Amino acid sequence: MHHFAYRDGALFAEDVDLREIAEKVGTPVYVYSSATIERHYRLYEQAMASITPGRKPHVFYAMKANSNLGVLKTLAALGAGADTVSEGEIRKALAAGFPPERIVFSGVGKSEGELAFAVEAGIYQVNIESESELDLLSRVGERLGRRQEAVFRVNPDIGAGGHAKITTGSSANKFGVSFEDVHRLYARAANMAGVRIMGLAVHIGSQIRETGAFEAAYAKMRDLVLALREEGHRVDRLDLGGGLGIPYEVPRDFDHGPGLIEAYAGMVGKLTAGLDVELGFEPGRLIVGNAGILLTRVLHLNPRPTKQFLVVDAAMNDLMRPAMYEAYHEIWPVAEPAPGTAAVAYDVVGPICESGDTFTTGRELPQQKPGDLIAFMTAGAYGASMSSTYNQRLLVAEVLVKGDQFAVTRPRQSYEELIGTDRSPPWLS
Template sequence: MHHFAYRDGALFAEDVDLRRIAAEVGTPVYVYSSATIERHYRVFEEAMRAINPSRPPHVFYAMKANGNLGVLKTLAALGAGADTVSEGEVRKALAAGFPPEKIVFSGVGKSEQELAFAVEAGIYQVNIETEGELDLLSRVAAKLGRRQEAVFRVNPDIGAGGHAKITTGSAANKFGVSFEEASRLYARAANMPGVRMMGLAVHIGSQIRETEAFEAAYAKMAGLVGSLRDEGHRVERLDLGGGLGIPYEIPKSFDHGPSLIQDYAAMVGRVTKGLDVELGFEPGRLIVGNAGILMTKVLHLNPRPSKQFLVVDAAMNDLVRPAMYEAYHEIWPVTEAAADAKQVAYDVVGPICESGDTFTTGRELPELRPDDLIAFMTAGAYGASMSSTYNQRLLVAEVLVKGAEYAVTRPRQTFEELLGTDRAPPWLA
């Protein structure tokens, strides 16, 4: 479920009127609901814990979905771990209060500097994705007098996801070591001075709304666990990644309930029964996707003979998913429309100077006017985290709501801050 609903004709985030946020913070602005984040994490964590109560799993929130400090602190306070993919994310996870023993470091291109920082920080686990990374990690850790605990991310050649660009488990994708090489690499790693191999990891894609592909991949991984143990190797951990999807088409009374999560947990229980491994999970979108919106203001109407353009003050640099993934987002007016309001088919577009800056085409919405506010729903994942300053546009503000309170957790960038990141070469200074 989420905690955005109409009250007395206005859209609220929990107990805060979004019109108030627009007036006090401005637009465009991301607004996140603490209650939604907390509920989604608890539902997922409780379902995974029920798989094997005697050996509780680790739930590492995938920071790449939304790295807002308020969001991170909310999840750290709930006891979540963090799944990171860069030194910057490791540093931010530590700053947000995640203990190092609850941080995993994933990613296909870790540098020597990044690995050294992670090892020195004492993180829980490095997910190794190439043989070269194995060699580098062992060398870096040994030089620091450490033996870093790690797992191999294995590519099972089973890909899935809501778009080709977010499918990661196919042999055609860049992620992980090949399934065929896993046994050789595990044996090699067992004798390396700077690495302590603890198990395996897998992640096949994102925005997956059925369990069949997960089950096929996890079954292969369970078989590999058995094979490695037969060869005399220790395999104590099985990190099953993330990727469980969320609904983007939602009615006003949205409550998708825990059914997909429960189905997923039941499947994991079947596949891993009797393995006696420590399970890990890396949900991201599932936790924060429905917990956030992007609120924007109508700037202009641009009528044409065959269509009506609705120009808003948000743009593809603020929310790139429609341009990059052809993604769908519900659009809700912040002021509730009357039941008999005139409907208009709009192309909703932003101010950026390219045609790709289009959020939707021909979308039926209540008739809107300049200065009206609308909300792009289900924008909590891969919204602000993928934003940029393209066209020298400022990074937008982010707000976290808690009951009747809200706080600006990332202030709107200023032009002085934006221009201050540039340096002129000395011959032009």
């Protein structure tokens, strides 16, 4: 379940009235629920622990979904690891309290400097995605006098996901080494001085709401583990990535029960039975997606002969998903509508000078007026983490709620800070 509900006629985050946050922090603002984050992480970890008796599963939170420091510290305190895709994410994970031995480094374009930082930090694992990266990592490790533990991320040519832009397991996608090259690369790596190959990884996509594609990919990975061992190679780890999806069409009585998570865990347990490997998982959206909302205020109504535009102070630079992925978000008014309130079909849009700055079209909502507050639900993943300053708009603020308390965990950028990131060339000073 998420912890956003109406109470006494107003929408609350846990025990905090969202109207209070809007008044004290301003809008637009992201609001995250600690209780939801904690519940979803525990559900996931317990399900994975059920298939790894006597061996704690490695759950690495995919921090690209939401890298807010308060969110990260909440998960680090629960014992989660961190799945990172840049030096900046590694640095932030360390700052949030994730120990280096609980950090993995993924991504297709790791630079020499980033790999050197990861090796020197002593992270748990690098997920290698190409032969040239293997060579680079070995050179970096040898130069630093380390033998970095790593796995090969394999592209199983089985892609899945809620949109073409978040499908990663097809041979047409840029991620991972090809299935056909793994045997040769494994043999090459065995004699390298700066890298120690520990196993394999796979990740086929994001926002996947059924287990069939996972099962097909993991069956191929099981066969690959056995084949590599037949060749005499050590395969101690199998990182199965993330990608489990969440419901974006969230009714008000929604309870995010463990059904899909349990089905996924059962399938993984069946396919990995008897393999004797350390299993790793990289959930992101599943943990934080339903834990966040984007709170925004109505600026203007702009009626037309055939439609009604509802202009809010949030924009595509604050929440990119609808413009980028045609993504759906429920929209809840902060003031609870009375039973029988008339609905109006709105095109909900932001202030940016782009027609693409549209959150939804023809959405029926209770009649709104300037100054009203509405919430984009299920905005905890790939919301603030993808935000920008397009149109020279200030980076959006973020708030974390814990019970009846809330704290600003990313202050809204000031105009001085925004302009101060630029430098004037000397001939124009």
